[in-house]
Amino acid sequence: MNEYVRRVSRLPESLLPRLPHLDIELTERCDNDCIHCCINLPAGNAAARAREMTTQQVLGIMGQAAGLGCLQVRLTGGEPLLRPDFESIYLHARRLGMKVLVYTNARRITVRLAELWKRVPPLVPIEVTVYGMCRESYEAVTRSRGSYAQFRRGVGLLLDRQVPFAVRGALLPPNRHEMEEFEAWTRTLPAMDTDPGYSMFFDLRGRRDDEAKNELIRSLRVTPEEGVAVLSRNEARYQKEMEEFASRFMGPQGDRLFTCGAGRSLCVDAYGRAQPCVGVRAPDLTVDVLVSSLAEALERFADLSELRATDPEYLRRCAVCSLKGFCEQCPAKSWAEHGTLDAPVEYLCEVAHAQARYLGWLGPGEKAWEAKVAADSVD
Numbered sequence: 001m002n003e004y005v006r007r008v009s010r011l012p013e014s015l016l017p018r019l020p021h022l023d024i025e026l027t028e029r030c031d032n033d034c035i036h037c038c039i040n041l042p043a044g045n046a047a048a049r050a051r052e053m054t055t056q057q058v059l060g061i062m063g064q065a066a067g068l069g070c071l072q073v074r075l076t077g078g079e080p081l082l083r084p085d086f087e088s089i090y091l092h093a094r095r096l097g098m099k100v101l102v103y104t105n106a107r108r109i110t111v112r113l114a115e116l117w118k119r120v121p122p123l124v125p126i127e128v129t130v131y132g133m134c135r136e137s138y139e140a141v142t143r144s145r146g147s148y149a150q151f152r153r154g155v156g157l158l159l160d161r162q163v164p165f166a167v168r169g170a171l172l173p174p175n176r177h178e179m180e181e182f183e184a185w186t187r188t189l190p191a192m193d194t195d196p197g198y199s200m201f202f203d204l205r206g207r208r209d210d211e212a213k214n215e216l217i218r219s220l221r222v223t224p225e226e227g228v229a230v231l232s233r234n235e236a237r238y239q240k241e242m243e244e245f246a247s248r249f250m251g252p253q254g255d256r257l258f259t260c261g262a263g264r265s266l267c268v269d270a271y272g273r274a275q276p277c278v279g280v281r282a283p284d285l286t287v288d289v290l291v292s293s294l295a296e297a298l299e300r301f302a303d304l305s306e307l308r309a310t311d312p313e314y315l316r317r318c319a320v321c322s323l324k325g326f327c328e329q330c331p332a333k334s335w336a337e338h339g340t341l342d343a344p345v346e347y348l349c350e351v352a353h354a355q356a357r358y359l360g361w362l363g364p365g366e367k368a369w370e371a372k373v374a375a376d377s378v379d
Contacts, residue, residue, distance in 0.1 A: 016264075017069025019298060023267035023278050024061065026089065027052055027078040031107055032142040034131065036172055036220045038205040038213075038336070043082055052270045055085040057290060059092050061268055064294045066096040072124075074101040076278075078270070081108035087116060099123040105131075106154030107147055114157040125191045126165035128155065129199070132175040133182055140174035164191035171200040171230065172220055179230075195234070200227055201328070201351060204336040206281035214336075221347065224354035232358060242326075242359055249325040255309045257331050257341055263301030266294060276301045279332030282341060307331075309342035316369070318344055323368040327352035 029048055030040040041048050053061075062073060073093050080086060081104055093100045100122040117126070130151075132138030138148040158165045167189065169175070169182055186192045200222045204214040222230070232238040253259050263276035272290035274297035275281065285304075287297040309315060318329055328348045331341040338345075356362040362371055 017071065019065055019068035019070045019264075019266065019294060021072045021074070021265040022062070022065045022070050022294075023074045023076060023265070024058065025076055025078065025267065025269045025278075026058070026080040026083045026086070027270050029082055030077060030079040030105075031082060032079070032105055032131075032144045032147055034142050034170070036141070036170060036199075036202045036217055038203050038217060039078060041078065043079070048270070052083075053272050053290070055088055057272060058085075058089050061272075061289060061294065062089075062093055062096060062098070064289075066098065068294060068298070070098065072099040072101065074103065076101075076103040079105055079108065081113070087113065090116070090122075091120065094120055094122070102126050104128060104154075105142075105147075105151060106158070107150035109154030109157050111157060114161045114163055117158075117163045118161040121163070126158065126163065128165055128167045130167050130169050130182065131172070133178040133185065137175040137178060141170065141172050159189075162190070165189070166191055166196075168197045168199065171198045171222060198230060200230065201348070203279065203333070206279060206332065206336040208281070208336070208339055218347075224347075224351045227351055228354045228358045231355070239359065242355070246326055246361075250323060251325060252320050252322060253324045255315060255319045256305060257307045257309050258304040259325070260330060262331075263298070263304040266297055266301075268294075276304055277332060279330070280335060282331075282335050307341070311340065311342040311344070313344050314342045317349075317367075318342075318369070321369040322371070323352045323356055326356070 025039075027048070028039055028041045029043050029045050030037070031043045032040065033042070034040060065073065075086075075089065075093075080102065083089070090100060090102070101124050102122060104126065106128045128151075130138075131141040132148065135148040138151065139145060142148075155165070157163075167186055169179070171179070175182075183195060186196045202217050202221055204217055258276070260277070262280065265277070267275045267278040268289060269275065272288060274287045274289045274294065276285055285301070287300050289297055309319060318324060318327075321327070328351070329345055333345045333348060334341050334343050337343070337347075353362065353368065356368060357364065357366075362368060
């Protein structure tokens with residue numbers, strides 16, 4: 001959840017826009033072929049391109065969103081800049097008064113686009129993911145020759161035109177040795193006022209249509225202990241942030257599946273299908289908004305909070321777990337891993353327990369659904 005959505009979610013119900021935030025995946029295609037990515041069809045995939053929403057369909061969906069009070073849209077992919085109509089889509093969102101978050105690998109940023117963003121700013125920093133600090137490490141991840149030079153050129157154009165952008169890293173075997181170099185570089189970027197975040201607990205492919213790719217992604221994830229080591233490099237800040245988070249969000253949540261606000265905002269995929277969040281790909285939680293509407297999708301998802309878990313292991317563990325809310329277990333992760341909304345994801349459970357042990361909330365071998373980590377233990 002980004003900071004805008006977090007702040008909006010705290011407003012009284014009477015002041016909330018009906019649709020505070022909209023994600024639009026403009027394409028599943030990408031000019032990189034990253035080893036860890038769960039949503040990167042080849043850039044030249046003609047079948048996927050033919051199925052993607054037309055320009056007018058995308059503009060129409062954004063118009064509906066504006067009518068529902070939406071003030072922020074995130075344009076993502078795949079690589080959204082692959083769309084030849086990207087500028088038209090971007091400008092339409094800005095004319096509607098929306099902030100625009102753009103997630104990109106920066107390879108296709110041109111002089112024209114950088115100048116557009118300088119003239120008509122998105123109002124929030126562009127977000128660029130970085131896969132390495134040299135050609136060898138970067139292209140070992142992207143598997144695309146020439147991608148490092150294009151990334152550097154795109155970032156250079158943003159810097160030259162003073163277009164604010166933020167970066168995050170994808171922590172993978174080819175680039176793990178570059179963390180210090182990467183972080184030193186980020187400190188030279190004008191819009192980076194904090195240390196960069198990292199993707200390292202990688203999601204599987206939610207379409208559940210490529211088990212070989214999912215096996216590769218599993219093999220690239222850091223171990224829970226490695227993840228904690230990265231998260232806690234600034235130990236005092238990590239401890240403080242985790243204790244503040246835990247005091248607000250952590251604790252047993254029973255058999256309710258959706259406790260995150262999914263369905264209040266929407267994600268529309270490249271083919272016009274609305275989902276309650278960017279991660280949930282379950283067919284039963286999909287609305288074709290090319291034949292219905294965003295308003296109907298919101299109505300369809302209004303009762304998500306009433307969905308209850310039935311998986312026996314979820315009820316035995318997750319429903320009574322004191323780390324729930326701290327752990328990333330959710331229906332989207334369950335769907336990608338198991339094809340159900342409520343099967344526990346063992347890897348995420350291990351990550352949460354590793355953090356809790358590091359923070360002193362659990363002892364060695366203790367399980368949070370048995371040990372009952374109390375809220376006052378993190379005060």
